Amino acid sequence: MADDSILWLESCQSTNDEAAKYVSSRDYLTVAAGQQSKGRGRMGRTWHSPPGSGLYLSHIVFPRFSQKICGVIPLLAGVAVAETCESLGVSVQLKWPNDIFIGSRKLAGILCETQGQPSQWNAIIGIGLNLRTPQSGWPGDLPAIALDSIYEGELSKRWIARHLVRRIENRMIELELHGTEPLFESWYERAFALDTPIRRGNLEGTFAGLTPRGALMIRTTGGTETIEAGDIEVVPGK
Secondary structure (H helix, E strand, C coil): CCCCCCCEEEEEECCCHHHHHHCCCCCCCEEEECCCCCCCCHHCEECCCCCCCCEEEEEECCCEEEEHHHHHHHHHCCCCCCHHCCCCCCEEEEEECCCEECCEEEEEEEEEEEEEEEEEEEEEEEEEEEEECCCCCCCCCCCECCCCCCCCCCCCCCHHHHHHHHHHHHHHHHHHHCCCCHHHHHHHHHHHCCCCCCCECCCEEEEEEEHHHHHHEEEEEEEEEEECCCCCCECCCC
């Protein structure tokens, strides 16, 4: 079913894979589903996508800025998710590079996949947003949360999807016109653990900012290190 250029599917393996089918024709720029059988997260992980509990959405963008800064797109998508939640009165935090949290629990995740040549490229922004807590609860090893734990009103998937896509497009226009500064400012306002010791593997330090390409800088005892990809975690007990 189509709705304002959004292709709605009851179920699919992956909305990112479905969206990729429309990159050339541009018949649809957004694909949304109520369930994914093979939902993907970053670094080959599986995204838990049970029926009726989430919004699984992929949106295609055709940036007019350099592919060299494609690393800012997950940050842009995170801000768009945060703004959508805030329109419902729900405050969230953004964890570099692609996670959205309420407290210590994950509300949403983002998977961005790029393709094409430097002169003509596209990105598929995949978003998994937990709307309702599954009847069976979350898997024991998954520290997740859904919007219905905070928001008591009606959660319309179609309204949220349209609002989210509009936020993404507005932020894309802003990025193309004004560069990364407004986006980074909005990201910093919602960033998780800015003043808390963090680590990635054996590298430990404090948040030192973002590079123009969206990479994370960590201030360590030996200087400042740049992380292009990977996961960070808060150092417990500090």
